[in-house]
Amino acid sequence: MRFVNSFLCLVAMMVVHTISAQHLDFPILGGELSNSAATSVGDIEEVMPRMRTLGLNTVLVPAYWELMEPTEGQYDFTLIDRTIDVARREQLHVVFLWFGAWKNSMSCYAPGWFKQDTKRFPRAMTAEGKQMEIASCFSNNVLKADLKAFSALMQHVREKDPQRQVVIMMQIENEIGMLESARDHSPLAEKTYRQERWAERYGTDEYADEKFMALSYARYVEHLAKAARRIHDMPLYVNAAMNSRGRRPGEYPSAGPLAHLIDFWHEGAPSIDLLAPDIYDTGFKSWCAQYAMPLRPQDDDVPFSILHSPSVKNRLFIPESRCCANSGARALYAFGEHQAIGFSPFAIDQASEEETESTTQAYGLVRQLAAAHLSPSAPHSTLKSWGLLFDQEDHERTIDDDGVVMTCRHYFTLPWDPRATDGTTWPEGGAMLVRLNRYDYLLAGSGVVVDFKTPAEKRQEQQKALGEDGFAEASANASFSTRQSSHFTGKRLGLLSVDEVSIAADGTMQYLRRHNGDQTHQGRHARIGVGEWKLLHIKLYEY
Numbered sequence: 323m324r325f326v327n328s329f330l331c332l333v334a335m336m337v338v339h340t341i342s343a344q345h346l347d348f349p350i351l352g353g354e355l356s357n358s359a360a361t362s363v364g365d366i367e368e369v370m371p372r373m374r375t376l377g378l379n380t381v382l383v384p385a386y387w388e389l390m391e392p393t394e395g396q397y398d399f400t401l402i403d404r405t406i407d408v409a410r411r412e413q414l415h416v417v418f419l420w421f422g423a424w425k426n427s428m429s430c431y432a433p434g435w436f437k438q439d440t441k442r443f444p445r446a447m448t449a450e451g452k453q454m455e456i457a458s459c460f461s462n463n464v465l466k467a468d469l470k471a472f473s474a475l476m477q478h479v480r481e482k483d484p485q486r487q488v489v490i491m492m493q494i495e496n497e498i499g500m501l502e503s504a505r506d507h508s509p510l511a512e513k514t515y516r517q518e519r520w521a522e523r524y525g526t527d528e529y530a531d532e533k534f535m536a537l538s539y540a541r542y543v544e545h546l547a548k549a550a551r552r553i554h555d556m557p558l559y560v561n562a563a564m565n566s567r568g569r570r571p572g573e574y575p576s577a578g579p580l581a582h583l584i585d586f587w588h589e590g591a592p593s594i595d596l597l598a599p600d601i602y603d604t605g606f607k608s609w610c611a612q613y614a615m616p617l618r619p620q621d622d623d624v625p626f627s628i629l630h631s632p633s634v635k636n637r638l639f640i641p642e643s644r645c646c647a648n649s650g651a652r653a654l655y656a657f658g659e660h661q662a663i664g665f666s667p668f669a670i671d672q673a674s675e676e677e678t679e680s681t682t683q684a685y686g687l688v689r690q691l692a693a694a695h696l697s698p699s700a701p702h703s704t705l706k707s708w709g710l711l712f713d714q715e716d717h718e719r720t721i722d723d724d725g726v727v728m729t730c731r732h733y734f735t736l737p738w739d740p741r742a743t744d745g746t747t748w749p750e751g752g753a754m755l756v757r758l759n760r761y762d763y764l765l766a767g768s769g770v771v772v773d774f775k776t777p778a779e780k781r782q783e784q785q786k787a788l789g790e791d792g793f794a795e796a797s798a799n800a801s802f803s804t805r806q807s808s809h810f811t812g813k814r815l816g817l818l819s820v821d822e823v824s825i826a827a828d829g830t831m832q833y834l835r836r837h838n839g840d841q842t843h844q845g846r847h848a849r850i851g852v853g854e855w856k857l858l859h860i861k862l863y864e865y
Contacts, residue, residue, distance in 0.1 A: 349657060349692055350490075350664025351685040352417070354382035354642055357425075359671050361389060363404050369671050370408040376678055377685040380415040380490065382641060382666050387422045388433045391471050399478050406479075406488050417641070419493040420475065420546075423468040426563065427501045427575045429457040436467060443467065446506040454502060459542040460510035473549045480554035491557040493641065494546050497600065498539050499563060499575020505531035506538075514538065528571045533586055535577030540590025547593035559596035560587075561641050566603040581612035584636065600642035600668070606652050607659075607711055614638040614660035638662040645673040650680030650855070651711055651752025654767050657688060658754030659709025680768070683855035684752075687766040690825035690857060691754070706757045710770050714748040720780075723757060726815065726862070727780040730755070733769045733852050736843075741852065749852055761818070761862040771849035774862050778812025818861040820848045831859065 353373055360366050360383050373381045383405050391397055402418075409416045421431035429437065429445075436443050436457075444461050445453040457464045476492070483489050500506065505515075515521075515534060524530035547558050562579040571577070579587050579597040587597060601609045615635040638660040643652060645667035656662040667673070667681055708721055712732035721728045732751045734742035742748070753767020765772060775783065820837040837858065842848060850856045 348379065349662075349688055350380045350415075350417075350639070350666070351378055351653075351688060352380040352382055352641070352664050352666030353378045353645075353670035353681070354419075354666045354668045355384065356669040356672050357384060357421075359669075360384060360401060360405060361386065363400065366401065366404045366408055370405070370412050370414065372671065374412045374414055376670065377682040377689075378414065378670075379685075379689075380417060380664065380666075381409065382417045382419055382493070384421050384431075384496075385418045385475060386431055387420075387468075387471055388431050390475065391433050394433070394435050394467075397471075397474050397478070399475075399482075402475065402478060403482060406482050409488050414488075415490045416488050417491045417493060418475070418479070418489060419496055419641075420472055422472055422495055422546075423457045423459075423464060424498050425496040427497060427499045428455045430455065432457065444508060444510065446500065446503075446511070447508040448503040449507045451507070452502075456500065456506075458506055458508045458510055459538055460506065460508065460514055465542060465545060469545055469549060472546050473553060476550050476553040486554075486556055489556070491559065492550060493598075494543050494550075494558060494560055494594070497561055497563040497575055497578060498543070499578035500532075500535055500572060501575060502572055503531075504528040504571035504576045505535040511538075528576075532571040532576045533583065536580075536583040536586040537590045539577055540579075540587045540594075544591040544593055547591060551593055557595050558593065559598045559639060559641070560591070560594055561598045561600050563600055564603055564609060566605075581615070584615065595637075596639050596663075597636050598639045598641045601640055602642070602644045602668075606643075607655065607716075610638055610640070610656055610660055610662075614662070639664045641666050642668040644668065645670050645677050645681070647677055647680055648750040648752075649677070650682075650684030651750040651768060653681065653684045654687070654752045654754045655709035655711035657709065658707045658756070659711075661707070680855075683768070687754075687855060687857055691756070691764070691766060693825050693827050694829040694831075708755045710751070710753040710755060710767065712751045712770065717748075721755070722777070724760075725777060726761070727775045727777055728755070728772055729775070729780075730770060730772045733771050733849060736771060736849070751852065753850065761815075761864075763860045763862075765848055765850065765858040765860060766856075768850055768855045769852040771847050772860075773847040774815045774817070774860075776813050776815050776864070779814045782810055782812075813864050815862050815864055817842055817845050817848065818863040819859075820861075821859045823857055823859045825857070 353376065355369060359369050370381065385402060389401060390399065405416060423429055423432060425431045443464050444458045446456040446458045447453055479489050505511065520530065520534045524533055543560060550558055560579045563575045565574045565580050577583065584597060597613060599609050599613045613636055638656060639662060640656060643649060643665065649667045653665040656665050670678060706723065710719060710730050717732040717735055719730045721730065732748060733739065734748050749769065751769025753765055753770045755772065756764040758764060820842050822834045822837055824832045824834060826832055848858050848860050850858065
């Protein structure tokens with residue numbers, strides 16, 4: 323049967339700045355290449371087909387200024403052309419990453435002629451006057467050189483791929499930010515700082531300095547974004563290295579497109595569509611929440627632009643995440659919980675099969691769900707989706723879906739699985755939980771278990787440890803809770819059916835097998851084991 327899923331409800335609600343711009347009508351199942359993976363034709367020919375076999379539909383590929391303009395004013399688009407040609411052959415999309423004036427704060431990908439002429443292209447400075455390997459964003463010469471090269475790239479991509487069939491989005495610069503110092507103290511920077519009376523407005527501490535630089539970087543980026551819009555309109559984003567681990571501005575890349583600086587970035591670069599987090603640290607769910615930003619009441623005048631729904635200030639797109647065995651679970655969480663437009667493990671081309679397998683499996687499930695994406699922008703849709711992500715410490719979540727109370731847990735919370743207590747670290751469990759209709763759900767993922775109760779039943783539940791056969795454990799110490807109810811009142815929910823299914827390319831659900839008995843703990847829950855990747859169709863009934 324055909325059905326409409328909900329996790330992509332907002333993906334097609336992407337209104338662009340001009341009527342001719344491309345919509346992203348599919349989730350980006352991405353992977354970012356390592357920084358030197360596309361520096362020769364041979365690299366590109368080797369790596370792109372491998373990305374297809376991993377289940378990606380989009381590859382994030384650096385576009386290197388130093389290789390594109392080795393001599394000032396003379397452009398070589400060989401690598402760009404080969405990337406597009408091979409991607410088209412392999413039926414892949416491409417997001418180009420402009421490694422221009424800055425990459426991970428530094429100006430290491432600028433051409434040699436740019437690096438060596440520090441008088442013409444001045445560097446940022448610390449307060450002590452030390453020059454850094456960071457071009458100053460306050461220099462018109464730096465901007466003009468960067469803008470000229472980026473515009474040439476956009477023009478060439480337009481000529482090579484005019485319908486945006488391959489190149490679907492552009493990243494401007496890479497992890498912009500100041501290191502060593504919270505802001506640039508070069509003469510050009512100091513002049514702007516004084517003219518804007520910044521110290522009087524915000525103070526003189528490092529966080530005020532960071533705000534000054536955030537607005538300045540954003541204004542710089544806006545020049546590139548506006549040029550891109552005029553030449554070849556497509557989604558544009560900037561990515562951010564996180565302000566994590568208790569570090570202070572300058573210890574992390576200060577003033578990048580960080581969540582706490584969003585207002586400065588929106589003011590300075592209104593043509594940028596997304597601020598995108600590169601998530602490598604712990605606390606994946608927290609980082610996602612900081613970048614999946616709903617509008618506040620005072621934000622009503624924020625323009626409705628590409629990748630913005632009417633109620634969202636910043637859509638979640640994760641262009642870089644640590645490539646590891648937990649990547650697949652994290653991807654499903656981002657898609658399910660925040661309706662992310664895309665997910666992309668970094669250096670996936672260098673990762674082992676153990677590190678990439680979960681991504682391949684998760685992307686396979688997302689592809690199936692996307693195949694049933696019949697009416698994603700339906701304004702009156704009642705469908706909902708949630709993301710589940712569990713580890714050893716954070717292993718349970720309760721969701722109340724209009725009277726259906728779903729208790730979702732890591733699979734290793736089941737008391738009989740010996741892997742839960744053998745001393746090893748639990749792999750993360752993750753899933754998308756999608757409501758199709760009342761009492762009708764899809765669960766897609768790995769390493770999770772979900773039970774369904776009425777609110778009355780949940781309040782009165784007696785939690786006792788049960789063996790896999792459903793019988794109570796003999797030991798009195800096995801009880802999870804001593805909470806008892808002398809007389810049960812109200813109704814209960816039961817599992818009408820739990821079917822393992824697949825979804826064909828035409829959106830048709832294919833029945834594979836019925837889960838019951840031991841597979842549902844005699845009708846108590848739906849579950850997908852650790853190391854398994856399944857799509858379950860769950861129907862409930864009330865009694």
